[in-house]
Amino acid sequence: MAAKKEKKMLLGAVAGVLLVGVLAGCGDNGNGGSNEGSGKKVTLRMIESLTSPARTAVLQEMIAKFETANPNIKVDLISPPFDQADNKIKTILGAKEELDVLEVRDSTISEFSNNGYLESLNDYVKSWPDYATVVDVAKSVASLNDNVYFVTNGMYQRQMFYRKDWFQEKGIQPPTNYEEMVAAAIKLTDPSKNRYGFSFRGGAGANGVPDAMIQNYNFDNIDHDDSNFLKDGKSMYSTPEAKQALDLYVKLYKEGSPKDSINWGYQEQVQAFTSGVTGILLQDPDAIPSLMEKMDVNTIGTAPMPKGPSGKSFTATGGAGWGIAKNSKHKDEAFKLIAFLSSPEQNTYFATKTALIPIHTSASKDPFFQTDMYKTLLDMASKPDEFVNLKANTKYPGIGQWGQVAMESGQSLLLGKATEEDTLKKWDQFWADQKANLK
Amino acid sequence: MNDDRPSVIGRLQASFRNSPRGFIFFCLLPTLVLMLVFTYYPFFRGIVMAFQNYQLFDLTNVHYIGLDNFKNMFEDAKFKFAAVNSVYWVFISLIAQFTIGLSVALLLNKRFRGRGFFQGFVFYPWALSGFLIGLIWKWMFNSQIGVINDLLLRSGIIHERIGFLSDPNWAMASVIIANVWYGIAFFAIMLLAALQSVPSELYEAGSMDGANGARKLLNITLPYIMPTVITTTLLRAIWIFNDPSIIYGLTNGGPAGSTHILSSLMLDKIMYSGDYGAASAIGILMIGILLLYTIFYLTVTRAAKLGDF
Numbered sequence: 248m249a250a251k252k253e254k255k256m257l258l259g260a261v262a263g264v265l266l267v268g269v270l271a272g273c274g275d276n277g278n279g280g281s282n283e284g285s286g287k288k289v290t291l292r293m294i295e296s297l298t299s300p301a302r303t304a305v306l307q308e309m310i311a312k313f314e315t316a317n318p319n320i321k322v323d324l325i326s327p328p329f330d331q332a333d334n335k336i337k338t339i340l341g342a343k344e345e346l347d348v349l350e351v352r353d354s355t356i357s358e359f360s361n362n363g364y365l366e367s368l369n370d371y372v373k374s375w376p377d378y379a380t381v382v383d384v385a386k387s388v389a390s391l392n393d394n395v396y397f398v399t400n401g402m403y404q405r406q407m408f409y410r411k412d413w414f415q416e417k418g419i420q421p422p423t424n425y426e427e428m429v430a431a432a433i434k435l436t437d438p439s440k441n442r443y444g445f446s447f448r449g450g451a452g453a454n455g456v457p458d459a460m461i462q463n464y465n466f467d468n469i470d471h472d473d474s475n476f477l478k479d480g481k482s483m484y485s486t487p488e489a490k491q492a493l494d495l496y497v498k499l500y501k502e503g504s505p506k507d508s509i510n511w512g513y514q515e516q517v518q519a520f521t522s523g524v525t526g527i528l529l530q531d532p533d534a535i536p537s538l539m540e541k542m543d544v545n546t547i548g549t550a551p552m553p554k555g556p557s558g559k560s561f562t563a564t565g566g567a568g569w570g571i572a573k574n575s576k577h578k579d580e581a582f583k584l585i586a587f588l589s590s591p592e593q594n595t596y597f598a599t600k601t602a603l604i605p606i607h608t609s610a611s612k613d614p615f616f617q618t619d620m621y622k623t624l625l626d627m628a629s630k631p632d633e634f635v636n637l638k639a640n641t642k643y644p645g646i647g648q649w650g651q652v653a654m655e656s657g658q659s660l661l662l663g664k665a666t667e668e669d670t671l672k673k674w675d676q677f678w679a680d681q682k683a684n685l686k
Numbered sequence: 687m688n689d690d691r692p693s694v695i696g697r698l699q700a701s702f703r704n705s706p707r708g709f710i711f712f713c714l715l716p717t718l719v720l721m722l723v724f725t726y727y728p729f730f731r732g733i734v735m736a737f738q739n740y741q742l743f744d745l746t747n748v749h750y751i752g753l754d755n756f757k758n759m760f761e762d763a764k765f766k767f768a769a770v771n772s773v774y775w776v777f778i779s780l781i782a783q784f785t786i787g788l789s790v791a792l793l794l795n796k797r798f799r800g801r802g803f804f805q806g807f808v809f810y811p812w813a814l815s816g817f818l819i820g821l822i823w824k825w826m827f828n829s830q831i832g833v834i835n836d837l838l839l840r841s842g843i844i845h846e847r848i849g850f851l852s853d854p855n856w857a858m859a860s861v862i863i864a865n866v867w868y869g870i871a872f873f874a875i876m877l878l879a880a881l882q883s884v885p886s887e888l889y890e891a892g893s894m895d896g897a898n899g900a901r902k903l904l905n906i907t908l909p910y911i912m913p914t915v916i917t918t919t920l921l922r923a924i925w926i927f928n929d930p931s932i933i934y935g936l937t938n939g940g941p942a943g944s945t946h947i948l949s950s951l952m953l954d955k956i957m958y959s960g961d962y963g964a965a966s967a968i969g970i971l972m973i974g975i976l977l978l979y980t981i982f983y984l985t986v987t988r989a990a991k992l993g994d995f
Contacts, residue, residue: 334742334957341745364744441830441847449852450940506849507829510940515828524830644744652956658942660856
């Protein structure tokens with residue numbers, strides 16, 4: 248008898264388990280109601296995407312100031328863990344749950360606006376005086392098809408960090424182009440000392456370096472409005488120059504980087520540099536605080552991003568910022584909050600606290616951005632002919648998938664499971680499909 | 687006031703007295719509602735989604751596509767790889783967890799000083815989340831700064847660092863090792879409880895008949911705890927098969943998809959591609975596999991007979 252019961256219980260268990268994955272897909276939530284009507288206290292629901300505990304604390308501090316200045320508005324800030332934040336935002340938007348202010352990224356602007364989730368901010372920014380001092384790059388990151396969808400809260404742009412002492416030891420100069428960088432990385436590599444040239448990133452976010460290299464190797468033919476494509480409409484992965492760039496990329500991994508780095512994401516990549524395993528790191532300014540905290544500052548040098556064979560380099564400026572959800576019932580209050588957070592004073596404060604580049608022209612005069620760590624970034628910005636800004640390609644809804652596709656096929660390539668030709672063909676196909684499917 | 691009319695509770699009581707079935711149903715209602723909302727609704731919704739083009743980044747274009755999700759799944763090289771990996775993942779993990787877990791349980795069944803302390807130690811991993819275990823082992827397995835490579839190098843066992851998670855030949859073995867460590871505690875707890883229920887008279891009788899330790903283990907202990915062994919291995923196999931958390935934290939299926947099992951691949955389809963249709967198709971296939979597995983296992987081990995000791 249007992250065994251029979253047991254059998255039943257087991258069959259039940261089989262049917263019951265396993266469904267957690269499917270559960271996540273079910274969200275037909277009704278709208279929670281909130282009080283409307285003028286004069287009453289309005290509660291804004293706000294969600295951030297690029298979360299970290301330190302950043303959330305800064306944001307809460309700024310929100311508290313806003314609430315003091317606007318006693319009729321209360322802000323509920325939602326801060327999901329970074330890895331899940333964008334999915335959480337997508338789920339909330341997809342389920343039409345109440346949301347007023349959301350953090351939109353260059354990588355999600357197209358998907359969100361495509362699905363009709365975002366309110367165009369064109370009319371709002373027109374009557375906002377501070378918008379006049381926002382730099383063009385910050386405006387262009389936040390717009391799509393002549394619509395402003397968010398007000399940028401900080402920008403990131405890569406530069407090269409290198410170990411000054413290692414370079415001196417080997418008697419080499421900081422590299423200025425990709426070929427020199429790979430050569431330097433190979434020179435610095437000495438596995439017996441557990442020392443490697445390059446902080447390679449083969450895991451999440453792996454597409455950054457190969458994309459930049461292929462872009463720079465196709466420098467003169469890149470379509471500036473469609474940066475994964477050439478002026479003739481073909482993808483940049485289809486050229487012999489792309490093959491050259493990829494050759495160099497594979498060499499960089501095989502001869503100048505730790506084998507383990509095929510799995511590394513942001514954390515491991517930065518950690519390897521700070522713990523003295525690797526000598527060159529290409530990163531955004533948000534890595535600066537952990538470098539300063541864990542390393543002897545005198546050993547860190549900064550240099551501009553490497554150039555391609557043309558002697559020039561594309562710099563891609565990324566960014567995220569605050570947008571308004573289309574079905575928000577408190578759009579005016581929402582913009583009031585965004586305008587407050589984006590004022591020169593608040594934004595510069597936010598940028599210094601989160602180690603990003605501020606959006607207002609006035610901010611570069613701030614002494615914080617005159618230190619060595621930021622000087623290279625400002626130098627790069629002052630030579631727009633050598634370091635040409637290329638607008639990140641955000642108009643394709645599939646851009647979120649690109650990182651995953653590039654990472655997996657890139658790992659197969661680095662492991663020798665796929666040829667360079669096949670990998671480029673796959674990448675070319677991905678972007679050709681994106682172009683064909685664009686509505 | 688109408689004093690002669692019974693109150694609501696009174697009426698309920700009266701009707702329950704007349705029909706005990708109604709009362710039982712009433713008591714089960716909260717559980718049933720929770721099950722319906724959180725288990726069965728998602729389950730059926732998942733089945734529907736498996737036949738739909740349901741992509742998170744394009745929710746304006748949800749429509750039925752017949753068996754396309756299943757067709758794509760079977761044509762996907764990644765899926766085939768993950769299916770084979772799942773077999774290794776389940777069987778190697780299960781056998782190692784069971785063998786080590788049983789040994790630990792037998793050791794802990796003896797009386798010795800500090801037994802409670804050791805018990806707590808052994809059971810500790812079971813209290814951790816799989817995701818956390820993945821993260822811990824990820825740093826331990828790191829080839830540059832990981833403690834395992836460091837110990838192996840210092841003790842002279844290896845002379846070159848091993849890419850435990852970056853070398854596809856090692857990666858699957860590494861995630862299985864982490865999983866074995868996690869699961870030993872479960873078997874140790876369950877089997878120890880069963881061992882403590884074996885009546886000591888049986889061993890005394892065995893001794894009188896001249897049975898040695900190995901004999902007692904094979905002829906008394908194992909048959910007596912067999913129902914527990916069957917239940918635990920069956921449940922554990924299902925859990926191992928379903929649980930992507932360790933792989934998710936440790937390698938996320940990488941490098942190049944070489945450590946994906948079916949459940950982590952399903953998660954991958956949701957988290958990175960936003961393709962709920964494809965993920966649901968994998969989910970349905972997994973349910974099918976588990977049903978077949980359970981029927982097979984219960985038939986082969988003839989659980990019904992073994993239950994009556």
